[in-house]
Amino acid sequence: MPQPLPSWRSGKARDAIVEFVNAVTVQGGVDFVPPPERIAVFDNDGTLWCEQPVQVQVAFAQARIRQLADADPTLKDRQPFRAFLEHDLATIHTLGKEGVFEVAFAAHSGVTIETFDKLSKAWLAETRHPQFGRRYTELVYQPQLELLDYLRANGFKTFIVSGGGADFIRAFAEQTYGVPPEQVVGSTVNTKLQETDGHLELMKLAELQSFDDREVKVQNIGLHIGRRPILAFGNSDGDLAMMRYTLSAPGRRLALLVHHDDNEREVAYDRDFRLSPLVEALDKADDYGITVVSVAKDWAEVFPPQA
Amino acid sequence: MPQPLPSWRSGKARDAIVEFVNAVTVQGGVDFVPPPERIAVFDNDGTLWCEQPVQVQVAFAQARIRQLADADPTLKDRQPFRAFLEHDLATIHTLGKEGVFEVAFAAHSGVTIETFDKLSKAWLAETRHPQFGRRYTELVYQPQLELLDYLRANGFKTFIVSGGGADFIRAFAEQTYGVPPEQVVGSTVNTKLQETDGHLELMKLAELQSFDDREVKVQNIGLHIGRRPILAFGNSDGDLAMMRYTLSAPGRRLALLVHHDDNEREVAYDRDFRLSPLVEALDKADDYGITVVSVAKDWAEVFPPQA
Secondary structure, eight states: OOOSOTTBOSSHHHHHHHHHHHHHHSTTSTTOOOGGGOEEEEOOBTTTBOOOSSOHHHHHHHHHHHHHHHHOGGGGGSTTHHHHHTTOHHHHHHTHHHHHHHHHHHHTOSSBHHHHHHHHHHHHHHOBOTTTOSBGGGSBOHHHHHHHHHHHHTTOEEEEEEEEEHHHHHTTHHHHHSOOGGGEEEEEEEEEEEEETTEEEEEEEEEEEEOOOTHHHHHHHHHHTOSOOSEEEESSGGGHHHHHHHHSSSSOOEEEEEEOOOTTTSOOOSTTOTTSOOSHHHHTHHHHTOEEEEHHHHBSOSSOOOO | OOOSOTTBOSSHHHHHHHHHHHHHHSTTOTTOOOGGGOEEEEOOBTTTBOOOSSOHHHHHHHHHHHHHHHHOGGGGGSTTHHHHHTTOHHHHHHTHHHHHHHHHHHHTOSSBHHHHHHHHHHHHHHOBOTTTOSBGGGSBOHHHHHHHHHHHHTTOEEEEEEEEEHHHHHTTHHHHHSOOGGGEEEEEEEEEEEEETTEEEEEEEEEEEEOOOTHHHHHHHHHHTOSOOSEEEESSGGGHHHHHHHHSSSSOOEEEEEEOOOTTTSOOOSTTOTTSOOSHHHHTHHHHTOEEEEHHHHBSOSSOOOO
16 A cells, blocks of 8 residues: 655654544544544635635635626725725735625625536636646645545545635535535525526525634534534634634544745745734644644645646 | 335335436436435434424423523523423414424523533433333334435435424434434524633524524525535425425436324324424425325334334
8 A cells, every 4th residue: 555645744744644543543442533523624725725825715706806897887996896806915915804705705696506606617717826827726735635535545524614615615625625515614605595487596695694714613613513523724823713622622633734834835924914814823833732734844745746 | 135115115205216216326327416416305303203292302492491490490480481391382382483493492502512412312312202102213214214224325415404403413313314413404503612721612502593494494505515405305394495496406306295194103294283384385295396205105114113
């Protein structure tokens, strides 16, 4: 059998993962966890795929707002739409993650969830990252793809718990990560059940239902998953509550934090990224028992090989 | 191989199920559905287990309100608590499903989700049905247990979508139905993330978050499952939107409705059961393309054999 996790370099982070998985899967071991309880939760933006210079969904919202502005030119003079239309990153960054995503969700409303799925898939298929030049779904982290596979091969059920929109992530997560729609927890808008010619459809409304960030991630784990994860992986303070919740129970548990410290192969950033800062989780990782993963040191590859 | 569905009598309902499953699973067939899209949703109360004389969770809430009334005797004079304490079914029935469940959810608050799980499991283990004398988890429908197994053996993923409380159903659904917590969608209360001695816990609040009935079932399918089911099974008007939504898309689809018409082996009821009436779904089943399942005629057994 080939060694698991080939894109993970030997070191503390890889060892922590392999030792944890061995401990919870050895039948009869003191740390054994039955398969149904092997729940692993992953943040998406910055944990499974690149979130620089802005989260992918922000770029998607920009594209959609451009379409809406063609229909209603007054949007061009109104903030925060203007910032999106002019790609004014400085202003966009000041909106904060929730502000940006709220604009995004408004831009995503007025369609059925099935139409939204088609729009998302089409945009992801045709759009390339402004710097890296590859499709966004190719800017996923190769070590994390291997980790998801490794966990599932060891009886884990893998979930995404993201501040991004659940319906947007569902449009690609099954094909890209092997995570089916029902295992994607994310931010959501309210929906309306609408009948047209005797057919029922769910229409997305421009009303934020849940902004799945910080403590809301834990509340949504309770709502959607209904049991406490034993492994959590994040990359920002928005994931800290989820990581701490995962660690806050008896038995063997693992929380991991990606630290983006590689300006050669990706983008180095942490506390100054205003759309999703990493401060407390990094400063207190040791206190909380969180394992920090360095992109520069722990990952032999960052992105999958070019086709 | 033994015949599937031994507790289903030959007839239109059983034929409809077997023909449907064959059609969507034959590789290369015109109606083939890939396994990840084989989503089946089941109501719980009255569809998977007995909901007479009141939904099981109402009985659980009564027991809990009795405990609360010991601590606060003024509850004994206040409605709707008094009706629960005096087992005044006539008054309880007038509250409607949402009214009753709201009282129930209030009675379930003030504990962590893990404590609630333990309370639910303990009560289900020690309590017996007032007429049938068996544990509630033994008053599940044997034909439905076989159907859940049959669907899963054919690559379906089975979900519960119930007006009952998600956390209550999660306490027994995995063991009783083979449905894990993350595949249980139900009514929910808001939760609060609480830190005690450095440990994070989710506390259940006395605030209704979602009453998972009628059109809300469809909205919650969108929220939790993220794709349209191809099979839906219910027993009341509360399930009609979910059944119609399931049928409202191209491709082969199946919606089934239990009609409780057997006063010998269970309880015969439909339009006059005020806690969860069956009127429109029965009257318009043919128009909507819903297959009616008669307990008296289609089920050879109702409950599992006595141990």
